[in-house]
Amino acid sequence: MIRINENYLKLQASYLFKDIGDRVAAFQKAHPDREIIKLGIGDVTRALPEACVKAFHSAVDEMADDSTFRGYGPDQGYPFLTEKIVEFDFKSRGADISCEEIFISDGAKCDTGNIQEIFAQDIKIAIPDPVYPVYLDTNVMAGRTGRFGNGRYESVHYLDGTRENGFVPGLPETPVDLIYLCFPNNPTGAVADRGVLEAWVSYARENRSLILYDAAYEAFVRDTHIPRSIYEIEGAREVAIEFRSFSKTAGFTGTRCAYTVVPKDCVGYDAGGGKHFLHTMWQRRISTKFNGVSYPVQKSAAAVFSAEGRSQVASLVDYYMKNAALIRKEMTDLGYECVGGTNSPYIWIDGKADSWDFFDMLLNTAGVVCTPGAGFGTCGKGFIRISAFNSHENVQEAMIRIKKALQK
Numbered sequence: 001m002i003r004i005n006e007n008y009l010k011l012q013a014s015y016l017f018k019d020i021g022d023r024v025a026a027f028q029k030a031h032p033d034r035e036i037i038k039l040g041i042g043d044v045t046r047a048l049p050e051a052c053v054k055a056f057h058s059a060v061d062e063m064a065d066d067s068t069f070r071g072y073g074p075d076q077g078y079p080f081l082t083e084k085i086v087e088f089d090f091k092s093r094g095a096d097i098s099c100e101e102i103f104i105s106d107g108a109k110c111d112t113g114n115i116q117e118i119f120a121q122d123i124k125i126a127i128p129d130p131v132y133p134v135y136l137d138t139n140v141m142a143g144r145t146g147r148f149g150n151g152r153y154e155s156v157h158y159l160d161g162t163r164e165n166g167f168v169p170g171l172p173e174t175p176v177d178l179i180y181l182c183f184p185n186n187p188t189g190a191v192a193d194r195g196v197l198e199a200w201v202s203y204a205r206e207n208r209s210l211i212l213y214d215a216a217y218e219a220f221v222r223d224t225h226i227p228r229s230i231y232e233i234e235g236a237r238e239v240a241i242e243f244r245s246f247s248k249t250a251g252f253t254g255t256r257c258a259y260t261v262v263p264k265d266c267v268g269y270d271a272g273g274g275k276h277f278l279h280t281m282w283q284r285r286i287s288t289k290f291n292g293v294s295y296p297v298q299k300s301a302a303a304v305f306s307a308e309g310r311s312q313v314a315s316l317v318d319y320y321m322k323n324a325a326l327i328r329k330e331m332t333d334l335g336y337e338c339v340g341g342t343n344s345p346y347i348w349i350d351g352k353a354d355s356w357d358f359f360d361m362l363l364n365t366a367g368v369v370c371t372p373g374a375g376f377g378t379c380g381k382g383f384i385r386i387s388a389f390n391s392h393e394n395v396q397e398a399m400i401r402i403k404k405a406l407q408k
């Protein structure tokens with residue numbers, strides 16, 4: 001008899017964005033003439049930067065010729081990409097990271113989901129609420145939580161993000177081992193300044209815990225005093241793993257390329273207190289379960305760092321941030337309190353109503369898809385998230401429709 005992993009039975013029925021996708025598909029089926037504008041899942045809509053497309057084409061041509069063809073690539077990614085990452089994403093900001101500490105992958109979702117495999121089952125995990133659901137669900141699947149009740153899983157230390165703390169949760173009052181942080185935050189768009197990150201790093205050092213730092217949205221940070229990487233903070237190399245992605249930065253959601261930084265100074269402990277390097281463990285996991293990102297995709301990602309690529313990516317980010325500013329302004333003018341949208345592509349809005357009712361109302365009345373805050377955790381109840389990833393025209397049209405719907 002084949003037995004199942006019963007931890008899966010503890011999960012909520014379906015993944016948030018699948019749930020929303022199904023509701024939107026059902027609505028579209030019932031109303032085939034309605035034109036829906038999607039500002040729900042953070043999926044980019046603009047073409048890849050020209051420099052990336054050029055590099056992609058030319059790498060495909062190399063694959064078409066025996067003399068330049070490539071088979072399996074290096075486990076951690078090609079040096080032509082990791083060297084650029086180190087130079088532009090870290091050295092330029094005074095962060096000490098080396099090429100061997102970068103692991104190229106097909107997505108921050110996969111990496112933030114898979115990384116928990118290298119940790120013990122009985123560690124104490126601290127997870128923000130509201131939160132990107134992947135951190136929580138993958139720990140549920142792994143059996144690191146108890147049952148679900150009243151909107152929360154047993155045995156998880158929730159870090160509450162509230163209006164009062166500006167959606168930047170404070171340090172836990174009791175010791176925790178593994179801490180998930182995401183800044184600029186998905187879903188709230190809140191950012192952490194240097195002081196906040198210094199406090200977390202020093203907490204982790206004191207408690208021998210580890211921070212999993214999701215920086216997938218760092219390219220949207222506008223304020224120069226806000227750190228883009230946790231490694232800008234002294235001492236972070238020993239207590240933090242960082243996740244980055246080309247998805248939102250350079251329009252790679254469909255192309256797939258990201259990377260994880262595991263510094264060689266990060267250690268974990270066995271039951272007897274013996275130290276083990278997390279870099280060695282993650283390398284072992286990667287070489288066993290992953291065969292890398294395709295050569296053309298890595299070439300295309302490396303083009304992000306060319307002079308042409310950097311300027312095109314900057315325009316792409318500016319484009320979406322213009323949408324974010326419009327959404328934030330319109331919703332504020334309508335009397336709704338907003339967080340985010342200034343250093344992030346997400347605007348977190350106090351809907352002054354049940355999140356799912358607000359979602360349904362916007363879909364039915366305005367034909368606009370948002371994401372209900374309640375889907376990100378109990379602290380998200382009453383909020384909605386609007387994403388800036390769409391064309392200017394669609395965002396302008398969506399705001400006209402939303403205004404009409406809310407002023408009714």
Ligand code: MLT
Nearest residue numbers: 040041042043109132186
């Ligand atoms: C989101 O909308 O929260 C993101 O697009 C999800 C993701 O990046 O997986």
